[in-house]
Amino acid sequence: MSKMFEQLDVRQTPIGEVSVRRRFDVTLQVDVHEVKLGDEFLMSSLFTVAEVALADLGLAAADGDSLDVVVGGLGLGYTARAALADERVRSMYVVDYLEAVIEWHADGLLPLSGELNDDPRCHYSHGNFFGLVADGASFGEGCPERVHAILVDIDHTPRHLLDPSHAPFYEASGLRRLADRLHPGGVYGLWSDDPPDADYVAVVEQVFGSCEAHEVTFPNPFTGGTAMNTVYVARTA
Numbered sequence: 001m002s003k004m005f006e007q008l009d010v011r012q013t014p015i016g017e018v019s020v021r022r023r024f025d026v027t028l029q030v031d032v033h034e035v036k037l038g039d040e041f042l043m044s045s046l047f048t049v050a051e052v053a054l055a056d057l058g059l060a061a062a063d064g065d066s067l068d069v070v071v072g073g074l075g076l077g078y079t080a081r082a083a084l085a086d087e088r089v090r091s092m093y094v095v096d097y098l099e100a101v102i103e104w105h106a107d108g109l110l111p112l113s114g115e116l117n118d119d120p121r122c123h124y125s126h127g128n129f130f131g132l133v134a135d136g137a138s139f140g141e142g143c144p145e146r147v148h149a150i151l152v153d154i155d156h157t158p159r160h161l162l163d164p165s166h167a168p169f170y171e172a173s174g175l176r177r178l179a180d181r182l183h184p185g186g187v188y189g190l191w192s193d194d195p196p197d198a199d200y201v202a203v204v205e206q207v208f209g210s211c212e213a214h215e216v217t218f219p220n221p222f223t224g225g226t227a228m229n230t231v232y233v234a235r236t237a
Contacts, residue, residue: 008022013098020034035101037162048078051075054231058233067147072129080094080122093139146183150187184237186235195228209237215230
C-alpha cells in the first residue's frame, strides 16, 4: 500500500501558494494526486473525464492530418495526453502560467509526466496564456503563428475566474484575438465546471460561426451520483 499522504511540493507563486500532494483514498483504494491554490482545489486525478473530453471533442471537430495544437493549462496533464493520443497531432504546445507545474512534470513528479516528457511532439511553454492571446505573442518557441486547435482549461468557468484579469478573454473582443491565431476551420475548445451557459454560447457565436456546449457526465464516487462538466467547441469559418 502507498503512504497515506505525501506533500510532494509547495511553491510560492504570483497568484499565491500552490501545492501538489498525493494521498491514498481508502474507500476507492487508489492513489489520488491533487493540486491546490491555497485552500482551493485546482485539480484532482479522480475527476479527469471532462479534461479528456476537451481534447477528444475539440480534435474531433478539427480537419486535417497534420495538426498543430495549443493547450492552455497543463495541470495534471490529462488534456495534453488525450490530445497526443490523436495520431494526427503534429505538434502540441502546452502553456502554463505556473512554472512550478511545468517543473513538476519535467521532473517526473506526476503520474502522466513520463508519457508527456517522452513524446517529442509535446512542448511546455511557461507564460500567461491570456496575456499571449491579448498581445498576439507566440505560444512557445517554434510554435506556428496559426494553429489548428486551441484547447483551454484554466479557469473554473467563463465567470468563475482564477484571476479577474482573465475576464477580457471571454468577451467577444478577446475571442476575436484568439480566432486570429487559428487556421480557417480551426477549433476553440473550453472546459467549464458549470452546466452549459447560454449567454456565453451567444458571445462565442458572435465570433465563431457556431458553438456547441457538450454536457460531459461522469460518476462521482463520493456522492454515488453523477457529476457534469461542460466542453464548449467552436470553429472558425
